[in-house]
Amino acid sequence: MENLGAILARLRTRKTSSQGSQILPSNVSPSDFQREETCPHGGMVRLYRSVPGQPWTEDNPCPECWTERRKARLYATSGIPDIYWPGGAEPATFESFDLALNRQMEEPRQLARGYCEDGAPPWLVLVGPAGNGKTHLAKAIGITFLERLARVRFWVVPAFLDQLRATFAPESLKNFEEEMRYLAYVPDLVVMDDYGTQSGTPWANERLYLVLNLRYEKRLRTVVTCNRPEALQDEDRIRSRLYDTSICQVVHCRGEDVRPKLRDWRTKRDGDYIHENT
Ligand SMILES: [Zn+2]
Numbered sequence: 248m249e250n251l252g253a254i255l256a257r258l259r260t261r262k263t264s265s266q267g268s269q270i271l272p273s274n275v276s277p278s279d280f281q282r283e284e285t286c287p288h289g290g291m292v293r294l295y296r297s298v299p300g301q302p303w304t305e306d307n308p309c310p311e312c313w314t315e316r317r318k319a320r321l322y323a324t325s326g327i328p329d330i331y332w333p334g335g336a337e338p339a340t341f342e343s344f345d346l347a348l349n350r351q352m353e354e355p356r357q358l359a360r361g362y363c364e365d366g367a368p369p370w371l372v373l374v375g376p377a378g379n380g381k382t383h384l385a386k387a388i389g390i391t392f393l394e395r396l397a398r399v400r401f402w403v404v405p406a407f408l409d410q411l412r413a414t415f416a417p418e419s420l421k422n423f424e425e426e427m428r429y430l431a432y433v434p435d436l437v438v439m440d441d442y443g444t445q446s447g448t449p450w451a452n453e454r455l456y457l458v459l460n461l462r463y464e465k466r467l468r469t470v471v472t473c474n475r476p477e478a479l480q481d482e483d484r485i486r487s488r489l490y491d492t493s494i495c496q497v498v499h500c501r502g503e504d505v506r507p508k509l510r511d512w513r514t515k516r517d518g519d520y521i522h523e524n525t
Contacts, residue, residue, distance in 0.1 A: 286309040286312060289309075290308060290309055291307065291309055292306070292308075292309045292310075293305070293306050294307060318394070321393050321397070321398060321399065322393055324400075325389060325400065327390065327393075327399070327401045331386050331390075332390065333390065333394075338390075339386035339390065340387050340390055340391075341356065341384075341387045344356055348505040348509070349379055349380055350502075351379075351502035351503075352379060352380050352384075352500060354498075355373065355375075355380075355381075355384060355500045358371075359371065359373070359384040359385075359387065359498070362388060362470070362496070363388055368493060368496050369466045369467060369468050369469065370469050370470075370488075370494055370495035371388070371469075371471070371496050371498065372470075372472075372473065372489060372495060372497045373385065373470070373471070373472045374472075374473050374476045374497060374499055374500065375474060375500030375501060375502065376474055376500075376502075376503075376504060377474040377504060378503075378504030378505055379500050379501075379503060380500070380502070380505060381500050382440050382441070382472055384500075385438045385470050385472050386401065386438075388470055389401050389436060389470075392435060392468075397435035397436055398434045398435045398436070399434060399435065399436045399437075399438070400430055400437050400438070401438045401440065402438065402440060403440045403441055404440065404442050404443075404445045405441055405445040405447075406441075408445045408446070408447035408451050408455075409445075409446075411423050411447070412447070412448065412451075423451075423454075424454075427454050427455075427458050430462075431457070431462060432465075435468060436468045437458075437467070437468070437469045437470070438470045438471075438472075439459070439469070439471045442471045442472065442473045443474070443478025444474070456484065459485065459488075460488075463495075466494060
């Protein structure tokens, strides 16, 4: 919600505009302007010109506040639940990826980080048994992109398709089609988590394939995690895509299921918490 300071600042700008004072004199270049620190956090900054004899001010949206608002919106629409955001209860960042739980994930973590660099192949497929941290890495990639103000869409494929089947109504189909169109073209990064365990209808699976295919042909950044490598192998059309190493890097994530260890850790943490607070 816009705060009072921002509304006042906006009204002030409108007032100046209606006075017709916003036409920049031709002998003034934007570099003549200096910024007055008017924000924190009214949302507007005032630019003024310091050249004597020609006073000039102009109100503009504060770039830092704009960035923060945009980032918040991008996080909120990313599909990554807020507990995994930086500062959340269980942040899923590269820094919080605990290698002590699973030494064998050291190389996959490094490769996943490398994927966030410019010039990396646009596709990354993380394959390996369930529970070894692939999803954490996929979320960490998503968060790295969000921090750079990229549009990210994170999908848990089986959950999404189950949800679609549970609400098999014309409205949900329409939303699904819209989402698929959006996924194919718009996000800077799409993450398809747990691909291959979905039991979607042939129709939904076909749509999913079309989206992946479009993103592949356009070389758009896409991360797929999969704990059933055969799911990728079964689908000839997808398999042939994965062998082109200029577009796709397949990372085999070996290593055990760390979820029982995590559960123990959480039980202990929550136990301590309850103990300390009772
Ligand atoms: Zn600001």
